[in-house]
Amino acid sequence: YNTRLYAFANGDILFTESLMDTLKVVLASRHLPLDVKPLLVMGQRTNVRWVRPEETSFSNLTRISKERGKLTWVNAIDYFVVDRKFPWIDIPDLVIGRVWYDNWLVSYCIQRRFIVIDATKTLLAVHQTGKAGISEGSHRPTKWYNLNLLKRLRLVNQTGRRDVRCAPWVTSYTRTRQIYIRYVRIPKNCVQ
Template sequence: MLTIFTTPKAFRGHIEVIQRNALKSWTLLHPDVEVIVFGDEEGAAEVCRELGLRHEPAVERSASSTKYVQLIFGRAQEMARHDVMVYANCDIVLTEDFLRGVARVAEMFGAQGAFEGENAEAQRKRRENKFLMVGRRWDTEITTPIDFSASDWAERTRALALQQNRQQSQDWIDYFVFPRGMYREIPALVIGRVGWDNWLVWKARSEGVAVVDASAAVVAIHQNHDYGYHPQGKQGVWEDAEAQRNYALAGGVRHIYSMDDATHRLTAKGIEANPGYRLAPARRALRRGRAAVWHALLRATRPVRHALGIKKTKPLEPQMNTDKHR
């Protein structure tokens, strides 16, 4: 079975609503799912007690109070009752399609013992195998508590996400599924800034680990929110000193991988090889070139646009996930 671990923001206002929704949905995946919450944010202890979650309040932080990826991933793997680990952002609602997807991926890549009985030899073999499962999220407007007492809450919530039809791009990575023992060495990256999630994909690929994109089989429901947790909002998450440090520690653009780099895909038909992953570097270069041209055009036309009162409507940004948890 699974151990899901996460780190929240303070449980206040709308953020409290969506984090409670996410955490509760995880507990309903299966009676044996374990959930570990890292951090001493306001309300975390109370919510963990209420939902029966494990709480690890002591987390080493940077000078800006962001949490280190290495310490959370390392401690979670030490604490976990199960061998299949899941890191998920604390605003992601997961339903049974996620559990089915994990079971299929784990079975194919030798981790089926996490879901069924196994002898000592099978256990040894499983622990030698590695994989990483990731998937695109569906941005969804949810402003109220989900009624988990309704028998069809999962179907209704998935239907809402599909109806709003805002699946994020392959660069936005909000969950990671992997066997215990991966990610033993991680640079001093922090959660809450850009780049660390992309580095995790690169790290898996650099070690020859199978990376499975489950986007076609799993509806990971991201509950939209603002960026009030950073004094400069979304721009601060992208551009402050810690964001730049994350980017440098990750190794720069060479290590900013996405789901384009997945070696396999999980679909309704099963797990398939993804030969297109070899083209991922070229696609990234094309996006960077397109963004550079766009920004150059904006700079060149700024005086004219200013005189005419015309503003750019949507900037092209580097393709990295800004929806990070503190």
């Protein structure tokens, strides 16, 4: 498809209109060098147990995430939005949704000084959790496939593991609930 942005997410993630609202602001930003650098937008998910079919409207997802949702760890990233300049040809054949995919991809982008944006504050990504909670996929035999591949390719120590705190750009809301993007100082452990 010929579009400005491409997105993918784990299959158990539900979005609200905040996805489009945030991406519109990213594309309209005059502060980002979108014409010369690849883009990665990502963020944390909000875990919500037992999302029922009648709760999947945008307004209900927002409500239940406030009532019984919990923002998860900074290293649990389940959605990614990139532009057409993103160099997929250079990315190893990792398995999306397995350990190390998310953090390695963020590290790769930060190390190469791509535009990396943490959209956690403005983009609601509801992670549907069931009986096993957030451990649904932790017992699969392929759990460590990505880490093993990265070790074989000697790509683990090159980029380490980074999380949303290492994104140099973040989305936020103004007092009047307008989305904006700002540059932030990243922690020392994010810089190599």
